[in-house]
Amino acid sequence: MNRFILIAVLLALFATTTSESQDTESAAIMSGTIMEAMVVTITPASDIIWGVEDPQTDEEWQVLDDAAATLMESFEATRKGGGGPNDDAWASEAGFQVYIDQEMVALEQARAAIEARDLDGLFDAGGELYTPCEECHIDYNPAVSGEEF
């Protein structure tokens, strides 16, 4: 085979593979799926809680409270399943629901700490928030456990 044709064929193959994997990735984040809630809402909102430094003003505390409220809403939605291929099967599992219950307790704790302007309490609640993320991923989606959030 002519070397230039070979290179062209290889490039074409490479381009196909790349665009296929991008399609798969965007398909995995279909709207209304648990995956979408995790990536688009839950991860950035929990990063706000975990990234807390030393809030001073009411506005700074409000950002944290908004993030906690967003997380509660999003976990409540996740509880009901979603449009992803495995979402309803996951949501029907008692163990899955228990992890969401634990997130709710952690978030209640976070909001109480925010209300009381209690930074140490908020750090503790952040730790409580993290454990079910990890454990639910290990039980229901081993491929995603150990991800950096």
Ligand code: HEC
């Ligand atoms: C009740 C179970 C459960 C809890 C709790 C949970 N997740 Fe998830 N998470 C999942 C499942 C299931 C998936 C995989 C969804 C899929 O593949 O369709 C996932 C996927 C993800 C992903 C996408 C990983 C990837 O492959 O790109 C991120 C990021 C994520 N979760 C972050 C979090 C964070 C942060 C928390 C805690 C604040 C959390 N999750 C709590 C069940 C959970």
